[in-house]
Amino acid sequence: MPRGVLRTANLPQLQNLIKRDAAAYKEEFLQQWNHYNSIRQIFQINPDEQAAHFRELVTFISQVAQCYPKETAEFPTQLSTLLLEHYGSLSPDIRHSIVQNLVMLKNKGVITSIELLKTLFPLLPRTTSSTLRTFIRKTILSDIKTANMRSKNHKLNRAVQAMLFGMVERGMDGTVTGDKGKSRSQPAGSAEGQANSGDEAMWAVVLTKELWKKGIWDDAKPVSIVALGCFHPSAKVQSASLHFFLGSDEEVEDSDDEEDNAPDIRSLEHKREVTKKTRSGDKKLRRTMKEASKKRKRKDAGSLANFPALQLLNDPQTFGEKLYDMLNKYDNRFSLDHKILIMQLLARVTSAHKLTVLGFYTYVLKYISYHQLRVPAILASLAQSVHDFTPPDALIPVIRKLAQEFIHPGVGAEVVSAGLNSIREICRRQPWAMEEDLLGDLVEYRKSRDKAVTAAARGLLQLFREVNPGMLKRRERGKTASMGMAQGNQPAPFGHSAQAAVDIDGLVLLEDHLNALREEAGEASGEDEDDEEAWNGWDVESDSSDSSSDGEGWIDVDSDGDDHVSISDSEDEDEKGKKAKVGENNPGEEIPDPNRTSTLATTKILTPADFAKLNDLKIQAATKAVESGGGSAAKRKLASLEAAKKAASSGNDDSNLFISEMDILGPRKKAKADYEERMASIAKGREGREKFGSMKGKRNKEQPSSTTNREKARNKPIMMIMGSKGVKGKKKQSLREKQQRLRAHIDKAKKAYH
The missing domain is CATH 1.25.40 (Serine Threonine Protein Phosphatase 5, Tetratricopeptide repeat)
Structure with missing residues (x-):
């Protein structure tokens, strides 16, 4: 019991x-x-x-x-x-x-x-x-x-x-x-x-x-759920949904960051150096470094835009029209920051899907003013929304307003450069929106004394040299554009697209490079190798930066249906093609034919390592063209290739798709530092310089102290004390005063001697 x-x-x-x-x-x-x-x-x-x-x-x-x-x-x-x-x-x-x-x-x-x-x-x-x-x-x-x-x-x-x-x-x-006037009361009962x-x-x-x-x-x-949230009556829900598509993080709670804790690569490498070398340890270190690199790239790329979400939108034209209707209808209820968020999303959806929302260009006219708050963000959204299918008639009033408000002698140089950069970005996407007379006035600003204005005007001039040199004066077209016009080259009219690409740019260089590697390797490339090691060179992270001759990569399947496959990164097309080595130091080398079409893309699966090597070869070819006197066109091509490589290495592969505020502002002068910044800079410069200071009178005494003014005066150069009161007084002394001064000196010396 x-x-x-x-x-x-x-x-x-x-x-x-x-x-x-x-x-x-x-x-x-x-x-x-x-x-x-x-x-x-x-x-x-x-x-x-x-x-x-x-x-x-x-x-x-x-x-x-x-x-x-x-x-x-x-x-x-x-x-x-x-x-x-x-x-x-x-x-x-x-x-x-x-x-x-x-x-x-x-x-x-x-x-x-x-x-x-x-x-x-x-x-x-x-x-x-x-x-x-x-x-x-x-x-x-x-x-x-x-x-x-x-x-x-x-x-x-x-x-x-x-x-x-x-x-x-x-x-x-x-x-x-x-969200304008957030403290106002809502209607009773609701x-x-x-x-x-x-x-x-x-x-x-x-x-x-x-x-x-x-x-x-x-x-x-999930994209449809957030897209519906963009039109929710609550401005807070709208803001969170807009930030999702714009790629920025705005969270209300602290998220679980266990997956974001990246491993300490430096400690792992040090541990690998001091411990026993094994193949499994090498594979583990490479795998960890690869995962850390992917996480870093995803984090860096998130600051641009959620490009996959923009592509998965259902009926983007209706989505863009609803965004504009909401922006126009509730213009007085939204704050400026919230309206800029809507403008940015509308611009990126319009650019990604090439939409036509003509009312947006009329709406944005009232915000085109140099004293408007956050005008660089507004101008960036305006330029982002333009594409090659945007009607030029809708953009002509916008460009006129930009020229009237930003480009005149009554404003500062940074305002003029912002206006020129905005017009350049708009015309880069739709060149037919520019008027010939206005273009002639704008390119004259290349003679300005301000560096930013000069760079912006030269950028506009160079753009029209490439897309439509006929709108420029004859002396402004340049040699290449004039020769092209003489040969009958004309820009494509509005609505016409360029000819479809038949080859990958620079693929001939990669084909010749792989042929040269195969010639150097000979028959050694047919040896057996470890299956795990054969896949190490297919990606960019694990590929070496010097060469890709290690024979690693994807599998190349022969066209005759043979069951035999070989794992090789340097396996390429049929050997019947023309072979040439790239380089100008070899006396007997063959220069690749620029009109030849490569068959490498039809006979081999190109890996990320192949495309990385292709970019390096294009940069090498552009560098040689610059060194051999290729002119400004070769220099611009080299600069664009290097910028694209830098953007790809930082994870921002889509950086050329979106315009930032810095593209509108252009290069700016360094602002003058205030008193606190100058003092901080001085204190930083003094760190670690104690050993260069004088030790006299400070640390050589029992009681550290500085020297007296008389001791300092003894070591001064004569030209520094020529105008002092003591020196001038000696020159004006009488004979009696000189005798008294000499007698006092003699008496003092005798007392010191005895």
Whole structure:
């Protein structure tokens, strides 16, 4: 009898016994189950009564629910209903305990992930506890990540995406209040409901962004959820959705940064040097360095734009028109920063999909003024929205307004350079938007004394030398453009595209380089090699920068259907083609024919290492062209190739697709440092220079001190003291004063001697 009482009263002990033998202790469990039902009814009426005991019973039943599935079939539903319907009256401890128990039931297989997420999603906008909110958020993300780890769980993903889409859609019929004057009161009766719908939609957007960022979702459905959030009545939801497409991070909570902790590459390399050299250790170090490089590139590329999300937009033309309608309709309700976000997204969608939203160019005219706040960002968005299919008639008023507001003697040099750079970027995408008379006036600014203005005007001049030299005066066209016009070369009219490419630029150089490597290697390239080592040189990170002659890369399949395959990075096309070595130091080398079309792309799979080597060969060829007197055109080509290589090495492969504010501002003079900056620079320059200071009178004495003014005067050059009062006084002394001074000196010397 005492043992039975002890089992029933001690819930942890009873829980342990039930897990060992559930059938033997079913009666004791049913007793606790009935006790739980009676307390639950009391708890729903008065949550403060027996709260601690109720929490213990809930935890006990959650631990052993899988042992009695028939008796506890309604238990998860009861917890979910209690949490959702009586959330406001529950204490924080009870809320957290119920959520933890629901997660435990899911881990034990009592409920599914969908049933758990249906309970957790509505709690995010309602909870005020940061601890519980963080726990719910991490639980949702980890559960979806675990379900999609081995393969895509389409059933769970569809259910979760439907819930998130519903969370955003429920508040779409609200009133757009904007973010200008954030402290103003909302209409009575709708403020609370609209705020709840805004918080709900905000969490839906945040969770979708997190799942996209971690690579769990990468299709068009999460993009559609965030795209709907761009038109939500809440400006906060709009801002979060706009930042998603613009590629910038604006989070409301601290995210889980466990995956972002990059390994210490330097310590791993040092450890590799001092430990025993093994092949597995080398492979592990290369794999770690490759993963760290990919993470760094993803982080750097995120500052430009979410280009994959822009490409996955459904019906981008309608999306762009809705953005413009929202921008135009609620112009007085949005702040300038929020309107610039909408402009940037509209411009990038228009550029990526070559859309036509003509009303935007009329709308932006009122913001084209040199005293407008954040005008560089507005001008960058304006230039970004232009493409080769934009009608020139819509851009002519814009260019005229830019010239009238920015390019005249009444403004500063930086304003003029910004205006010229903006016009240049617009005309780079649509040259037919420029008028001939205006172009003649603008290129005259290349004679300005300011370096930024001169560079901007020369850039505009050089652009039209390449795209349409007929609009320039004869003396401004240059030699190459004049020769092209004499041969009958004319720019393509509006709406006409250039001829389709038939070859990859510079592929002949790569073909000749691989032929030369194969000639040097001879038959040695046919030797067997390790399968693991054969794949090391296919990517750019593991490829050497000096040469690609190590024979590593993708598999080249012969065209005759032979089953034999060889792993070689230098395997290329049929040897019947023309062979030539690239270089001018070899006396008997053959120069590749510039009109020859390479067949390398049709006979070999080009790897990232091949394209990297191709870029290096193009840079080498451009460098030789510059050294042999190729002129300014060769120098510009070399500069563009080097800039593209630098952008690719930093991970910003799409940097030429988007315009930044620095492209509009151009090169600027260094601002004058203030007093604090000058003092900080002086203090920094004095660091570590104590050993160069004088030791006299400071450290050679028992009591460190500086020298006196008389001691300092003795070491001064005569020209520094010629104008001093003492020297001038000696020149004006009388004969009697000189005698008295000499007698005093003699008496003082005698006293010192004796």
